[in-house]
Amino acid sequence: MKSTLEISCAVILPFLSVLYSEKCILEEKSQKHIEEGEAFGIDCFQHTDYSTFWYRNGSKTPITKPNSSRIYQQDTALWFLPVTYHDSGSYECITQDSTGCYKKNIQIEVFNYSASLCFNENHFYEQKIPISTNEKIVCNYNDNLLGQEPDDLSINWFKECNPMRGERFRISESELIINNINKDDMGKYQCKGSYTYLRHKYNFSRSIRVSVLKTERKRTEILHPRNHTIEAELGSNILIECNVSYSKSSFFSISWMVNNTLVDLVFKDRIEEGFQEDHEIEGGLLSVVPLTITKLQNEDYGQRFVCRAGQTAAYISIHRPTRNFTGLAALVLLILIPVIICLLFKTEIVLWYRKLCRPFFHKKVLDGKIYDAYVLYPKTNTQDCFALKVLPDVLEKQCGYNLFIPGRDDLPGKALVSVVDEAIRQSRRLIIILLPELPSLDEAAEQHIAVYRALVPDGIKVILIEMAKIKDYSHMPESIRYIKQKQGAIRWKGDLTKKSSHSANNRFWKRVRYRMPPEHPNSPELPLVPITFSACEPTRT
Amino acid sequence: MQFPPISVTKLRLKKHCEHCRKVLLHGDRSCSPRVSWIGTGSKEKLIAPSRFRIWDLSQKYFFLENKTLVAVPKGSNSPEELLGVVPNRGIKDTNANIFPIIMGPQDGKRVLSCAGSGGQPQIKIEEEDIMNLYGKNEPLKNFTFLNHTGDGQQTCSFESAAFPGWFLSTSTEPNKPISLSQKGGAEITTFYFEKSK
Structure with missing residues (x-):
């Protein structure tokens, strides 16, 4: 029934x-x-x-x-x-x-899939593993068995057609466990095998494309702000971005906060958090969350605006702008530097200027004077050499000056005093050559006249030349001491026997020329005149 | 992809708003919404849920099949099911490694909920837009999962906020619906969770 x-x-x-x-x-x-x-x-x-x-x-x-x-x-x-x-x-x-x-x-x-093929491009599984110490991929041999467990399961694994071998790989039932995963573990895998179900043996094969998540997990990092301060004027509008990089598997919010409260709740609309933008970057994501401050107020100064991304946080605070002194400093420097240059190179600059403007100078300055300089020197052998040979060599022959040198230019028979007085009055400069030792008495008269001319109002300008270092001026006449104190002296450091000492372009002569009146336009170009100096002996005693 | 330079510039509010308007109009995914977890009563900022790809330790991905989420090995021809995710702003996160979230298949057109009275709680899919729940600002414990994740970890798990100790799980068997399980059993409660741009 x-x-x-x-x-x-x-x-x-x-x-x-x-x-x-x-x-x-x-x-x-x-x-x-x-x-x-x-x-x-x-x-x-x-x-x-x-x-x-x-x-x-x-x-x-x-x-x-x-x-x-x-x-x-x-x-x-x-x-x-x-x-x-x-x-x-x-x-x-x-x-x-x-x-x-x-x-x-x-x-x-x-x-109908030929078992000889390695990978079925039409039907395969996709599996994804991160780079880590230990992950597994799965052979879904039983995905059509509706939960029934077959017997006598055997599985062989292949990658790109080759059987899988090595210590990094271990088969556990339907899983292939891979240790120390790296990028090279991505690729085309295949698991092949057989099982018995209801007393019948069945073969299976599964193709699996394995991808390895690009890079290891990126640490959450706030790239901006970086606990720093910015300057802004009262009433200005400011946009601050919070940039956070993190792994794709992270899950957290990114918010702007003040005193642990969302800015939107504290400031209503004046200070507001904007919408988050996500960008894909190498190994993860980069999110940008803007903070907009409209009309910066006094209360905003010194406030810590904290960008919080999960457990990570970083702040930015706003300061009143400090007065900008850089502009002023630049201006001062701009003025100071040329001044310093002028001071350091005044000799060179003046000489260069004279040389440049020489064609425009009048042939003679109309001051009624004949000589450019009167040379007052101690009458010793060595100084004779300097005053009578080297000095005219350089200043007259090379530079075109006209000198009055006693002992060379005075006419015999004329009274010394009148000659000296006359010559000095006809000269634009007075060159006094000094020795460390006392000048001899017979020169005292000449010296008195010369120094007198120098010291009277609108008198002649003096160029003091020390032939050697003079440590003590106390034995010098007071007038010489006065001149030395007032305008200094030029010290001869050269060697009379050396050719370089006779060049109008060496430092000593430049200093002398600087103190001399402008050179004459008809003077020969420097240096032109061959110089003979073998007759001189060293000045140093 | 080129991203904006890190800078503090003068406000470009107009341009910024234009961008967001564009997002509203065209649903540009590159402008995923602001997510804020802390505080209550804040105004709504989210435009659309974030999209996450989820798969379990046995390489099974989620698929919506006949109103049920099943965990299936992913075939080369099968479409990808991304979960829409929003924060639950009604629950304060007390632990820095735990985030209360609401998840929904079909980009959040539906939502996952946990239901049950005594015994084993069940996962249900509710016909509710995830954004409606986001706007409610209530604890919504049945819809909330606590995402347990750490900065150094590759994986995470999802504990039901309504049923503490019960986690989102998949069967070791393929093609089975997802469920809630306690840890230590045969079910898989550990997942890979990857934000999709």
Whole structure:
């Protein structure tokens, strides 16, 4: 009786459901890809207590074959043991409960995949692992077994066609555990193997494309602000950006805060946090959250505006601008530097200027004077050499000056005093050559006249030349001491026997020339005149 | 990608607003919203949820199948299901490594909730826009997961705020719906969670 009822139910129910199938609600449409030869099960809606029927390609006859068939239904699932290429097509399951009738459409594509190939480019799994010490990839051998556990599982792993070997790799059931993952672990993997299900052995292969997350986890870092201060004027508008770099797997908020409270709550609209922008960067993300301050107020000065990103935080604070002294300093420097240059190189500058403007000078300055300088020198052998030879060599021959040198230019027979007085009055400068030792008495008269001329108002200008270092001026006449104190002296440091000492361009002569009146335009170009100096003896005694 | 230079410049409010208007109009994902976790009663800043890719330690990704989130090995042809994520501003985060969040499939057009009375709580998918919940500023514990993550960790887990000790989990078996489990069982409660730009 019971079996008759079962048979009649089995016959009647399918037809009833077919009648309803047109009105059934299509709950789901899906696709399945499966390799030929595998054990393959698909389920209708799970956890339903009501009848479920499977149909193929719109057939009105449900698949209700016994368990011994290759294709059969068990509970809500349809099994193909094994699936063949010809099983490809559209399948539909219909289930009915108290609320109505539902159907599910599944498109099954069985592909014939040669076991000799390494990687199935059309059907593969995607798996992603981060760079770390220890991660695993999975062989989904049982993804079509509806939770049934097969026996005698054996799996071999391949990467880019090669069997996987090495200490870094370990197989644990369906998983391949990889130690110390690096970028080179990405690539095309394949797991191949077999299992036994319901006393039949089935082969399987799965292709897996493994990607390794670009770089190791990026530390959360606030790139800006960096606990620093900026200067801003009262009433100005300011935009401050908080830039945070972090790993893609981080999850936190980025907020601007003051005293641990969101700025939006503290300042209403005047100080406001803007919208976050995310940018992809090497190894992670970079987020930018702006803070806008409208019309900076006094209370904002010294306030710490904190950008908080998860556990990390950094602040920026605003200070009143300090007066800018740099402009003033630059101006002072701009004035000082030329002045210092002028002071340091005044001799060179004046001589260069005279040389440059020489063509424009009048042939003679109309002051009624004949000589450019009167030379007063002690009458010793060495000074004779300097005063009578070197001095005229340089100043007269090279520079074109006209000197009055007693002992060379005075006419014999004339009274010394009148000659000296006359010559000095006719001279523009008075060159006094000094020796450390006392001048001889017979020169005292000449010296008196000369110094007198120098000291009277609007008198002649004096050029003191020390032939050697004079440590003590106390034995010198007071007039000489006065002149020395007033305008200094030029010390001869050269060697009379050396040619370089006779050049108008050496430092000593430049200083002398600087104190001399402008050179005459008709003087020969420097240095032109060959100089003979062999007759001189060293001045130093 | 070029990103703006780190600088403090004069306010360019107008330009900034234009950008945000553009985001509102075109839903530009590059301008993902500001997220603020602390404080209550702040005005709404978020325009759209952040999008996260989630997969478990056994390389199973989430897919929405017949109103159920299932964890499935990701095939080369299968579409990607990203979860929309917003912070729950109604719950103050007390721990720096725990963030209260609300998650929803279909970019947050639906939301995950935890429900149950005694025994094992269940995951449900509610027909609710995640942004409505974001705007409510209530504790919303049933919708909230505490994201346990650390700066040095590669993975994270999601504890139900309504059912402490119960974590979002997947079965070791593929194609099974996600559920809530206590740690230490066979279920997988550890996930990779990656923000998608």
